[in-house]
Amino acid sequence: MRTWIIVALCFVPALAFAQPAPEATKRSPAELRQICADAMNADPTFSEAIVKTINEDTYLQHAKAASAVAKNEKHVILAYAAMWLLSVGFVLFLWRRQQGLRVEIGQLRRDLEAASK
Amino acid sequence: MSNKAIPVLATLSAIGLVVTLWLVFTYAPFEPVLLFNQKIFYWHVPHAFMLFLATTICGVSSLVFLKKRTPKWDDLALATAEIAVVFGAAVLITGSIWAKAAWDIWWSWEKRLTMSLLLWLALVGYVLVRRFAGASADRLAAGLAVFGTLGIPFIYTMVDKSDRHPQAGSGGNVMTLTGPMKLVFWMSVLTFFLWFLTLVMMRVQSAAGERELRELREKGLDAGVLS
Amino acid sequence: MSVLRQAARVAWKDLRIELRSREIVYTMAFFAGLIAVIYSMSFPAKPDLVRAAVPGMLWVAIAFAGTIGLGRAFDRERENDTMRALLLAPIPRLSVFLGKAISIAVLVTAVAAVCTPLLALFLDAPLFADPLPLALVLVLGAIGIANVGSVFAATLLKVRSRDVLLPVILYPILIPLFVAGTHATEALIAVVPDPDKAWYWIGFLGIYDAAGVVMSLWIFESLVIE
Numbered sequence: 402m403r404t405w406i407i408v409a410l411c412f413v414p415a416l417a418f419a420q421p422a423p424e425a426t427k428r429s430p431a432e433l434r435q436i437c438a439d440a441m442n443a444d445p446t447f448s449e450a451i452v453k454t455i456n457e458d459t460y461l462q463h464a465k466a467a468s469a470v471a472k473n474e475k476h477v478i479l480a481y482a483a484m485w486l487l488s489v490g491f492v493l494f495l496w497r498r499q500q501g502l503r504v505e506i507g508q509l510r511r512d513l514e515a516a517s518k
Numbered sequence: 519m520s521n522k523a524i525p526v527l528a529t530l531s532a533i534g535l536v537v538t539l540w541l542v543f544t545y546a547p548f549e550p551v552l553l554f555n556q557k558i559f560y561w562h563v564p565h566a567f568m569l570f571l572a573t574t575i576c577g578v579s580s581l582v583f584l585k586k587r588t589p590k591w592d593d594l595a596l597a598t599a600e601i602a603v604v605f606g607a608a609v610l611i612t613g614s615i616w617a618k619a620a621w622d623i624w625w626s627w628e629k630r631l632t633m634s635l636l637l638w639l640a641l642v643g644y645v646l647v648r649r650f651a652g653a654s655a656d657r658l659a660a661g662l663a664v665f666g667t668l669g670i671p672f673i674y675t676m677v678d679k680s681d682r683h684p685q686a687g688s689g690g691n692v693m694t695l696t697g698p699m700k701l702v703f704w705m706s707v708l709t710f711f712l713w714f715l716t717l718v719m720m721r722v723q724s725a726a727g728e729r730e731l732r733e734l735r736e737k738g739l740d741a742g743v744l745s
Numbered sequence: 746m747s748v749l750r751q752a753a754r755v756a757w758k759d760l761r762i763e764l765r766s767r768e769i770v771y772t773m774a775f776f777a778g779l780i781a782v783i784y785s786m787s788f789p790a791k792p793d794l795v796r797a798a799v800p801g802m803l804w805v806a807i808a809f810a811g812t813i814g815l816g817r818a819f820d821r822e823r824e825n826d827t828m829r830a831l832l833l834a835p836i837p838r839l840s841v842f843l844g845k846a847i848s849i850a851v852l853v854t855a856v857a858a859v860c861t862p863l864l865a866l867f868l869d870a871p872l873f874a875d876p877l878p879l880a881l882v883l884v885l886g887a888i889g890i891a892n893v894g895s896v897f898a899a900t901l902l903k904v905r906s907r908d909v910l911l912p913v914i915l916y917p918i919l920i921p922l923f924v925a926g927t928h929a930t931e932a933l934i935a936v937v938p939d940p941d942k943a944w945y946w947i948g949f950l951g952i953y954d955a956a957g958v959v960m961s962l963w964i965f966e967s968l969v970i971e
Contacts, residue, residue: 473555476619480558480612484565487611491604491717498724505731509738516743584967640917647914651904658900658914661968665893665918668960672921672953676928 524723527716534709538702546702555619560702562612564710565605566634570670572602572714573637576644577667580660589729590722592656595663597721599644601714606638629677636673640666748843751836755844759818760851769817769852773810774859780806781860785867799870800930804923806860807886811853812912815894818849823902842895842965850884850891857883875933878943882929885950889922889957890915896961899969925949 428436441448542560576598583591613631614624625631640662647659738744763769784802788794822828831841861883865872872879897914901907929946932939 473619476555476615477557480615481561483611483615484561484608487604487608488713491601495717495720495724498728502724502727502731505728509731509735512744513738516738581964584964587967636917636920643913643917647910650906651901651910652906654900654904657968658897658904658910661897661900661964662914662918664964665957665960668956669918669921669953672949672956675949676921676924 531712538706538709541702558616560706564707565608568714569606572598576663580663593725602641632677751840752843756847759848773814773856777810777860781863781867800927804926810856811890815898819898846891846895850887853887886926889954
């Protein structure tokens with residue numbers, strides 16, 4: 402009786418070794434992706450975290466581009482305004498000289514009238 | 519002639535200005551690298567062209583004045599010099615703003631900016647000499663304009679040709695523009711050329727008027743009519 | 746040929762006056778020395794900066810001293826009212842102009858000859874690494890300054906604010922000359938001298954001087970005479 406028990410006990414580890422080791426099963430990348438996706442979908446907080454990160458990043462990039470365009474708008478407007486101011490300034494300068502001419506003509510006319518009296 | 523020409527030119531340039539503005543903001547496409555701030559180029563470069571044109575006219579007209587001493591050439595030289603100062607200031611200021619928008623620096627000794635600055639300085643000198651040199655101001659300023667214009671090819675040869683900063687506008691040369699950009703650009707050049715002509719004619723008229731007044735007064739003094 | 750000979754006579758007159766009194770040479774040399782001292786104090790103990798800035802400093806010193814000397818040379822004529830005598834003399838106006846230009850070219854060269862060793866001394870710069878091309882550069886520069894300077898200094902003779910107006914008129918015109926001179930000097934004294942670049946800029950100076958001389962010969966009479 403005791404011998405049978407010892408033999409049976411010896412067989413147990415033999416049985417364990419006799420099992421084939423679970424080698425890496427050759428699966429296709431698509432299958433593996435599916436497994437991964439299933440695992441992600443199975444855990445709702447994980448997928449939420451990923452979506453949130455992507456959205457924030459995109460939002461930041463959009464915001465940066467928008468601010469760059471806005472700043473450039475400011476520069477374009479500033480440049481156009483500068484040119485306008487310069488042109489208007491020159492026209493005012495011309496107008497002032499014109500006024501000076503008129504005053505001088507009036508003065509000359511008065512002097513001539515005074516002299517020819 | 520000039521009585522009709524000035525209002526006509528002014529109206530034409532006003533129309534051209536509206537059309538150009540509309541074209542720049544609706545028709546011209548975005549340039550891939552600089553995007554929106556490249557629009558400054560449609561205002562900045564025509565002013566630079568007019569600066570060079572005005573300087574050349576001033577130099578040639580000064581030379582003719584020195585040789586012939588006919589006053590109308592002096593008027594033309596004075597008018598183009600003052601207008602070159604205005605347009606040059608526009609080029610430098612808008613160039614500076616554009617540089618800040620595009621490359622985040624206010625100034626660089628890049629060849630086009632340097633050339634414009636040097637020409638502008640010579641013409642500011644012209645205006646100063648005209649004002650402060652007294653009786654022989656017209657001769658002196660004319661001499662400055664002649665030598666200054668003579669130096670243009672030398673300045674062009676000596677400026678730092680290495681384009682240290684990327685040049686905006688399709689490969690850096692306006693001659694390589696194509697398509698809608700080309701149309702808008704040359705429309706803009708035409709508009710500012712008309713505006714330039716308007717300003718020159720107005721200033722020449724003003725200078726001629728002042729000269730006539732001076733001569734009339736001197737005649738009156740000589741004749742003993744005036745005191 | 747007689748035009749040139751008369752011009753040489755006018756130039757020799759000026760130079761002889763200068764040799765006797767040595768006023769302009771002494772004052773210009775001292776002024777150049779002062780500039781050299783001021784420059785050496787603006788770069789405290791930074792030998793790389795000094796070496797890079799020496800060509801520019803040399804030409805700025807020449808520019809300032811040359812302008813002052815120009816003003817002074819013509820002032821002398823004005824004070825003694827000898828300009829009228831010169832114009833009345835039975836020699837062509839061209840000779841008067843050329844003679845004055847030659848004498849001022851010699852003066853500016855003398856100033857440059859003083860500036861260079863002073864700067865070399867104070868700033869420990871190897872300005873005599875290649876003396877002959879450097880001398881050529883300085884002489885060409887002096888010719889350019891004298892040429893344009895004489896025309897305008899003569900025109901400014903009777904103008905009230907001539908001291909200020911002479912630099913205002915001269916410097917924009919002379920910018921290509923100063924830049925070329927600086928580039929040439931820098932190519933000659935660099936740690937690794939670049940003779941090709943130096944000769945390129947010397948050629949540039951030569952062409953600039955030629956163009957300037959032709960232009961002044963063409964218009965000096967219209968400028969100087971009322």
